[in-house]
Amino acid sequence: MINTKDILETINMIKQENLDIRTITMGISLFDCISDDQKRLEAKIYDKITKCAEKLVPTAEDLEHTYGIPIINKRVSVTPISLVGSNIGIDGYVRLAGVLEKAANEVGINFIGGFGALVQKGMTKGAHNLIEAIPEALATTTKVCSSVNVASTKAGINMDAVKRMGEIIKDTAILTKDKDSIGCAKLVVFANIPEDNPFMAGAMHGMGESDTVINVGVSGPGVVASAIKREGTCDFSRLADTIKKTAFKITRVGQLIAQEASKRLDTPYGIIDLSLAPTPAVGDSVAHILENMGLEKCGTHGTTAALAMLNDAVKKGGVMASGHVGGLSGAFIPVSEDAGMISAAECGALTIEKLEAMTAVCSVGLDMIAVPGDTPASTISGVIADEIAIGVINNKTTAVRLIPVIGKGVGEGVEFGGLLGYAPIMPLNKYSSEEFIARGGRIPAPIHSLRN
Amino acid sequence: MKAVITVIGKDNVGIISSISGECAKKGVNIVDITQSVLQDYFAMIMLVEIDNMKVKLTDFQSALSLIGEEKGLDIRVMHEDIFNAMHRI
Numbered sequence: 001m002i003n004t005k006d007i008l009e010t011i012n013m014i015k016q017e018n019l020d021i022r023t024i025t026m027g028i029s030l031f032d033c034i035s036d037d038q039k040r041l042e043a044k045i046y047d048k049i050t051k052c053a054e055k056l057v058p059t060a061e062d063l064e065h066t067y068g069i070p071i072i073n074k075r076v077s078v079t080p081i082s083l084v085g086s087n088i089g090i091d092g093y094v095r096l097a098g099v100l101e102k103a104a105n106e107v108g109i110n111f112i113g114g115f116g117a118l119v120q121k122g123m124t125k126g127a128h129n130l131i132e133a134i135p136e137a138l139a140t141t142t143k144v145c146s147s148v149n150v151a152s153t154k155a156g157i158n159m160d161a162v163k164r165m166g167e168i169i170k171d172t173a174i175l176t177k178d179k180d181s182i183g184c185a186k187l188v189v190f191a192n193i194p195e196d197n198p199f200m201a202g203a204m205h206g207m208g209e210s211d212t213v214i215n216v217g218v219s220g221p222g223v224v225a226s227a228i229k230r231e232g233t234c235d236f237s238r239l240a241d242t243i244k245k246t247a248f249k250i251t252r253v254g255q256l257i258a259q260e261a262s263k264r265l266d267t268p269y270g271i272i273d274l275s276l277a278p279t280p281a282v283g284d285s286v287a288h289i290l291e292n293m294g295l296e297k298c299g300t301h302g303t304t305a306a307l308a309m310l311n312d313a314v315k316k317g318g319v320m321a322s323g324h325v326g327g328l329s330g331a332f333i334p335v336s337e338d339a340g341m342i343s344a345a346e347c348g349a350l351t352i353e354k355l356e357a358m359t360a361v362c363s364v365g366l367d368m369i370a371v372p373g374d375t376p377a378s379t380i381s382g383v384i385a386d387e388i389a390i391g392v393i394n395n396k397t398t399a400v401r402l403i404p405v406i407g408k409g410v411g412e413g414v415e416f417g418g419l420l421g422y423a424p425i426m427p428l429n430k431y432s433s434e435e436f437i438a439r440g441g442r443i444p445a446p447i448h449s450l451r452n
Numbered sequence: 453m454k455a456v457i458t459v460i461g462k463d464n465v466g467i468i469s470s471i472s473g474e475c476a477k478k479g480v481n482i483v484d485i486t487q488s489v490l491q492d493y494f495a496m497i498m499l500v501e502i503d504n505m506k507v508k509l510t511d512f513q514s515a516l517s518l519i520g521e522e523k524g525l526d527i528r529v530m531h532e533d534i535f536n537a538m539h540r541i
Contacts, residue, residue, distance in 0.1 A: 002456065002499075002532065002535045002536065002539065003539065004486055004488065004495070004497055006535060006538070006539040007456060007458060007497050007535055008458075008460075008495060008497075009539075010534065010535055010538055010539075011458055011460065011528065015526065065509060065510050065513060066509060066530075066531045067530055067531050067533070067534040068528050068529070068530030068531075068534065069530075069534060249538045249539070252537045252538050253534060253537060253538055255537065256533060256534060256537040
């Protein structure tokens with residue numbers, strides 16, 4: 001029989017330390033839905049999603065009961081819609097977002113991702129129209145998530161797209177100002193976007209993927225934080241080892257759920273995303289892991305080193321536990337979704353400059369950060385350009401999800417509710433980036449020899 | 453298929469009797485039991501065979517949860533593979 005201590009450890013992780021499976025995401029290719037007739041395109045997309053994902057939610061719920069582990073989100077990611085919609089007009093893309101929303105409601109999922117475009121080098125007419133449709137699409141839907149890849153290490157940075165995305169974020173904020181600009185929480189700008197990411201708002205089903213696929217994102221910051229606390233004042237070698245062992249255990253549960261979901265849904269298993277994804281709940285914070293390592297407050301000097309070690313150890317432990325690893329894999333640092341980050345931002349320990357440094361050593365980027373509503377679009381583009389440059393030069397994924405909260409300024413906060421949490425409005429640099437952003441064109445791809 | 457029933461909480465009279473009674477009623481075969489009592493804290497782990505169970509797993513879980521609520525215990529029924537996956541390479 002299984003060791004009593006091990007059984008009680010697992011129960012404790014679930015009951016006390018918020019261990020859960022953050023998401024089961026089904027990737028669905030929409031390439032076979034392409035049509036030159038808008039109505040036919042809409043019908044085919046709706047039919048394909050509702051048919052493929054019909055059993056996703058009941059299967060995930062059944063797995064929750066069988067294995068006794070909560071599965072928080074059930075999601076669908078689809079082929080970037082600009083590749084499917086091609087030359088349909090801006091209104092046509094807004095209607096497609098409505099179709100995705102309707103399909104998501106029909107199958108009962110929490111979110112659907114893939115209302116996006118890949119424009120790292122240039123922009124097709126379709127990609128242009130989709131991007132122009134984003135503000136209205138996000139304002140008229142609740143479950144549709146949008147992502148735009150504006151750069152890659154191989155292609156460089158499309159600064160025309162960076163400029164336009166600053167304006168699109170601002171427009172989305174204005175169109176959803178009645179709900180504290182929440183539309184921007186469903187919009188991410190990427191560099192080096194992964195094609196198999198199960199997490200929102202950046203999930204999409206890449207071009208090299210099979211017709212359907214199951215990707216699973218694990219979580220468990222609370223489990224890691226508790227393990228570090230139990231170790232007390234040990235040195236970093238032992239600390240890294242503890243994190244690795246804990247990440248292994250967390251990821252093994254994800255692997256089990258992914259394999260079982262894949263079998264029951266008769267859908268190939270894609271990847272496990274080895275992630276520490278926080279929630280605003282007490283005891284589910286990545287910032288608190290860093291603070292348990294000995295930092296008085298997340299954001300102080302030493303935070304980047306602590307996060308770098310955490311991120312690396314999570315990957316090392318998780319890789320051993322899983323057959324295939326992908327997605328964003330690493331620690332997430334969304335400000336509004338993490339009780340420790342919120343507190344650190346409120347007391348001034350954590351600033352946007354420090355967050356930017358932290359994103360150089362962990363997964364994703366400047367995530368769920370509320371900024372003043374009167375921030376110029378060019379400043380938002382400047383923030384995007386900086387963050388995207390970190391990803392391009394360091395050959396990693398980075399992203400920006402900023403929320404300019406219309407009508408609010410520094411010193412105020414915004415309550416998004418649920419997993420999106422609470423965000424204190426953070427100050428940005430007051431000096432202008434206008435002329436720099438207005439240049440447009442492309443920043444060339446970086447050289448990867450002569451590394452310094 | 454084997455499942456693990458865990459019962460955690462304050463020790464009181466008749467815990468094993470009520471759980472095993474429920475197992476018998478639902479056609480669940482008990483394979484192994486271990487229990488430990490540390491001060492007032494009670495932890496019982498039961499390995500059970502559920503292939504011939506007469507009800508759905510969720511119904512069995514609800515029936516045990518009801519007993520848990522009455523006696524102030526946390527009772528869970530989980531597939532054994534979650535423990536195997538996590539603790540065995």
